[in-house]
Amino acid sequence: MTIEVKNIVKRFGAFAALDNVDLKVGKGELLALLGPSGSGKTTLLRIIAGLDWPDAGEVRIDGEDALGHGASERHVGFVFQHYALFRHMTVFENVAFGLRVQPRAVRKDEAKIRARVKELLDLVQLDWLANRYPSQLSGGQRQRIALARALAIEPRILLLDEPFGALDAKVRKELRQWLRSLHSEIHVTSIFVTHDQEEALEVANRVVVMDKGRIEQIGTPGDVYDNPATAFVHGFIGESIVLPVEVSGGSVRLAGRPLNIAADGAAAGASKLFVRRHDMQIGPAGTGSLEGAVRHVRSFGPIQRAEIALSGGEGKTVIEIDAPRDRELQAGEIISLQPRRYRIFAAKE
Amino acid sequence: MSMQTNFVTPVAQLKAYASTAGVAIAIPSHGEPGERSRAVASPRDLRTEPGPIRFVVIALAVSFLTVFVVLPLVVVFASAFSKGISAYFAALAEPEALSAIKLTLLVAAISVGLNLVFGVIAAWAIAKFDFRGKTFLITLIDLPFSVSPVISGLVFVLLFGAQGYWGSWLQAHNIHILFAVPGIALATIFVTFPFVARSLIPLMQEQGTQEEEAAISLGASGLQTFFRVTLPNIKWGLLYGVLLCNARAMGEFGAVSVVSGHIRGETNTMPLLVEILYNEYQFVASFAIASLLAMLALITLVVKAVLERRLDEGQIPRNDPGDH
Numbered sequence: 001m002t003i004e005v006k007n008i009v010k011r012f013g014a015f016a017a018l019d020n021v022d023l024k025v026g027k028g029e030l031l032a033l034l035g036p037s038g039s040g041k042t043t044l045l046r047i048i049a050g051l052d053w054p055d056a057g058e059v060r061i062d063g064e065d066a067l068g069h070g071a072s073e074r075h076v077g078f079v080f081q082h083y084a085l086f087r088h089m090t091v092f093e094n095v096a097f098g099l100r101v102q103p104r105a106v107r108k109d110e111a112k113i114r115a116r117v118k119e120l121l122d123l124v125q126l127d128w129l130a131n132r133y134p135s136q137l138s139g140g141q142r143q144r145i146a147l148a149r150a151l152a153i154e155p156r157i158l159l160l161d162e163p164f165g166a167l168d169a170k171v172r173k174e175l176r177q178w179l180r181s182l183h184s185e186i187h188v189t190s191i192f193v194t195h196d197q198e199e200a201l202e203v204a205n206r207v208v209v210m211d212k213g214r215i216e217q218i219g220t221p222g223d224v225y226d227n228p229a230t231a232f233v234h235g236f237i238g239e240s241i242v243l244p245v246e247v248s249g250g251s252v253r254l255a256g257r258p259l260n261i262a263a264d265g266a267a268a269g270a271s272k273l274f275v276r277r278h279d280m281q282i283g284p285a286g287t288g289s290l291e292g293a294v295r296h297v298r299s300f301g302p303i304q305r306a307e308i309a310l311s312g313g314e315g316k317t318v319i320e321i322d323a324p325r326d327r328e329l330q331a332g333e334i335i336s337l338q339p340r341r342y343r344i345f346a347a348k349e
Numbered sequence: 350m351s352m353q354t355n356f357v358t359p360v361a362q363l364k365a366y367a368s369t370a371g372v373a374i375a376i377p378s379h380g381e382p383g384e385r386s387r388a389v390a391s392p393r394d395l396r397t398e399p400g401p402i403r404f405v406v407i408a409l410a411v412s413f414l415t416v417f418v419v420l421p422l423v424v425v426f427a428s429a430f431s432k433g434i435s436a437y438f439a440a441l442a443e444p445e446a447l448s449a450i451k452l453t454l455l456v457a458a459i460s461v462g463l464n465l466v467f468g469v470i471a472a473w474a475i476a477k478f479d480f481r482g483k484t485f486l487i488t489l490i491d492l493p494f495s496v497s498p499v500i501s502g503l504v505f506v507l508l509f510g511a512q513g514y515w516g517s518w519l520q521a522h523n524i525h526i527l528f529a530v531p532g533i534a535l536a537t538i539f540v541t542f543p544f545v546a547r548s549l550i551p552l553m554q555e556q557g558t559q560e561e562e563a564a565i566s567l568g569a570s571g572l573q574t575f576f577r578v579t580l581p582n583i584k585w586g587l588l589y590g591v592l593l594c595n596a597r598a599m600g601e602f603g604a605v606s607v608v609s610g611h612i613r614g615e616t617n618t619m620p621l622l623v624e625i626l627y628n629e630y631q632f633v634a635s636f637a638i639a640s641l642l643a644m645l646a647l648i649t650l651v652v653k654a655v656l657e658r659r660l661d662e663g664q665i666p667r668n669d670p671g672d673h
Contacts, residue, residue, distance in 0.1 A: 049566055050566070051562050051565075051566065070565070071562070071565045071566050072565045072566070072567075072568050072569060072570060073568075074566075075568070076566060077566070078562075078563070078566040080559055080562070080563060082559060084559035084560050084562065084563040085560075085563075086560055086563070086564075086577075086578055086581075087560070087582065088581040088582060097564065097567055097569070097577070098567035098568055098569075101564070101567065101568055101569040101570070101573045101577070102568060149563075149567065150566075150567075152567075153567055153568055
């Protein structure tokens, strides 16, 4: 099933939670809405589900206007951040709920309901918990039950609001992989909201980066990481070194000194140079655009993370770089740095 | 929780209301020992007070309770049975007594029933929706608690009395409200309105709207959501409110006294009859009726304790662990 969102506007008082948002989600996609808190991602998800209403715009599910229908008629599976399991029902009854409240004409008989619930509990590998109450489950188990409950109604689309937000790091990692494999198994069009970039990049087929009620970029995980469209995306996804530079006549200057890099068509004026931590080439002093003293080195796994105090200018700029360990850095050493890949964005703020 | 929380913890709140509930023989609250030791930031726990002081404090508390709570209760039953068991039951079998018992049950049934509906609706509106004037509505719900019951009764006299606003119209159409069952029921409904709403609001606010949203997204209708999700979640709080509401409805004296007109065998409720009989020196009859009210209070206390335990337990199983 496809989802189409057109020119959605949603205001809470003077605050624009969603500011003209357009989005198309293709059949069977697993899409991540990624952004900091207050970026409007959860509001967008709730509007698609019918739990909130936009002030203007259109929502189409499979080409059909969804705003004419309430949440209960949209056949949308929704998984809440805090699970929202029915606390007075067993796991079994929680999963069966969506089947039991169906109109009598289409409701399955008891045997079929039982079979379907069993099937779903098997799918989330928790059939042995059928008679427990939500309060007796761990966070990860609750989340999987919430998912099984949402899938019980055979939803046209599946929406997940910060599905792993309330879980600890280890369970999170496991559930991520599990969700991805589950999606490839059942292939229902899914959108999940997260503020965790790693989660978005690891799980989703496509990532929608949002900020302040607007979509900043839509792309594959590789796209948004390697070719960020805006300064916000570059800063939000992955660790970046940000240096204030001046662009004029095709040259880039840092604190008055020209850097040996091309402006790449960036507009003249005050700008920001974004470089990934691992995109700084290290060389002996005097061979690169930037020079600095190593202040501190931490080595772990295949990389060493060094704190470099850049020389020149005010001499107070300290950056962190990741370098391979083929050449061990020493504290106090003077080295030169040359950005291998970089982006220049006009400085707005 | 983003929703405004005017209320402390639901159970503390409920306990506070229980003590205003006018349950005839409410045992004074002992205070929460845990809270107190937390409030006093001294390393010395209260329990480490020297023995004699502890003894004096406990003795004072026990003797106070004995004199002001246990003794009156004993006196009620002793006086009721002072002429023997047969006199006791004979007093209760008097037509006047039977009529008072019937009227009291009828009025309690009407007011508890209606307040159950109104209370749930008011609590639902306050806990689950945000709207202008919500704080005002919460304050308004409390009004019957802060107004003297006599005033509550007088309001209805002013509205429906012969000299009242609608008095002449009612007389012209031969509708009896004052000095009849409708007036007594109205006054009782007014006085007992806050119990159900107040016991539900903090509970519903704490539970939020997520489970309802989940139910709706799973295809449930509004009614299905209410009866399958909301109601089961609030049932203990609702029973608690109904219990207190009922105790107050049966025991209400002031407001009912103003609107009843004291027509013997017709508009006397049990509390009114107790006073009348007592003033006529019919002590056994008077205390026999009083003993029924006292028993109601005792039963209410026991059920209340059970419900409070249920509510306390209900606090623990939550969907979201506190660590998010």
